[in-house]
Amino acid sequence: MNEKCLFCQIVNREESAFIVAENAKALAILDAFPVSDGHTLIITKEHFPNIATVDAKSWEYLLPLIQEVINKLKNTKLPMLPQGFNIVSNMNEIAYQSIPHVHLHIIPKYEKNHGFIWTSQPQLKYSLSAVAQKLK
Ligand SMILES: [Zn+2]
Numbered sequence: 279m280n281e282k283c284l285f286c287q288i289v290n291r292e293e294s295a296f297i298v299a300e301n302a303k304a305l306a307i308l309d310a311f312p313v314s315d316g317h318t319l320i321i322t323k324e325h326f327p328n329i330a331t332v333d334a335k336s337w338e339y340l341l342p343l344i345q346e347v348i349n350k351l352k353n354t355k356l357p358m359l360p361q362g363f364n365i366v367s368n369m370n371e372i373a374y375q376s377i378p379h380v381h382l383h384i385i386p387k388y389e390k391n392h393g394f395i396w397t398s399q400p401q402l403k404y405s406l407s408a409v410a411q412k413l414k
Contacts, residue, residue, distance in 0.1 A: 280325045284379070285377055285381065288305070303322060304339045306384075307319050314392065314394070316356050318347050327380065344365060361389075362387040364396075367380070
């Protein structure tokens with residue numbers, strides 16, 4: 279636990295949040311600044327700064343909770359049946375991580391031009407084959 283961390287405080291019920299699902303190692307809460315109805319965050323109960331630092335045991339609990347929340351959002355049809363979902367985890371401030379406690383966004387997609395919009399500005403220095411060669 280990190281005492282100054284908002285998500286650790288939510289896990290310990292020291293700060294309030296709308297909790298929509300929970301298991302032994304993870305918690306699902308509504309995002310306080312939703313980009314679509316039902317925008318939910320999956321957070322670990324243990325403090326990990328970002329997705330790259332999560333231990334194997336916590337991963338076992340994160341993935342089922344993602345599926346559970348997706349199924350709840352499909353069944354609830356809030357405000358209608360989502361046509362899809364974006365599952366996003368931002369890592370580090372440069373990539374828009376605002377709270378340094380790992381969280382995965384589940385963002386229901388109801389209409390193509392609403393909610394989460396994928397934009398990118400590619401500036402590539404390597405070909406795909408060069409990248410693949412370096413990553414092997
Ligand atoms: Zn924390």
